Amino acid sequence: MPGKFVTPTEKSVDDMLGMLFGDVTVTTGGAVPAEGFGARMIDDENQLVAMIVCDYPFVGFSGAALSMMPAGGAEDMIAEKDFSKTIMDNFYEVMNICSRLFMSDTSEHLRLEKTVMPDSLAGEISALAAGTNVTFKLAIPKYGSGNISFLIA
Structure with missing residues (x-):
């Protein structure tokens, strides 16, 4: 499967998520x-x-920023590792948008199937362990920083 999909770059992530969250x-x-x-x-x-794998800060800050919820509320949810339905719905939308980062005009098509809960994450990641992966730290203005990884089979 190598070569069927695009490996996201710092620039492509910056361009895509910059449209959502600003600078x-x-x-x-x-x-x-x-x-x-x-x-x-x-x-x-x-x-x-x-797959896209995100740490708790990315989930909380991206989910809150999408609806312009207070950063303090996101920080509390991150600390407790317990996110509201709104944050999780927003995270799903961010992941849906990020699915575009794997595609180009010449690549094959893919789509977001579902988000994966923390208790299932290790097993899901192991299925793609032999493939390509790249991780970025993303700072969202007025919120904070989190990590997002892109894994390709």
Whole structure:
């Protein structure tokens, strides 16, 4: 499957998420988050072909920023690792938008199947362990920073 999908870059992540959150700061590096939430990406045959894995701060800050909820509320949910339905719905939408980062005019099509809860994350990640992965730290203005990893089978 190598080559069927695009590996996101610092610039592509900055461009895409900058449209959502304003003047974001994106830096490359780090490991795939060991704890957090994921998003399963499937192809037209319903096979897992990619994932996005985000740590708790990314989930909380991106979910809150999308609806312009107070940063303090997001910080509390991050500390408790317990997110409201609104934050999780917004996280789903952010992941749906980020699915576009795996595609180009010449790549195959994929789509967001579902988000993955923390208790299932390790098993999901292991299915893509042999593939390509890249991690970014993203700072969302007025909220905070979190990590987002893109894994491709």
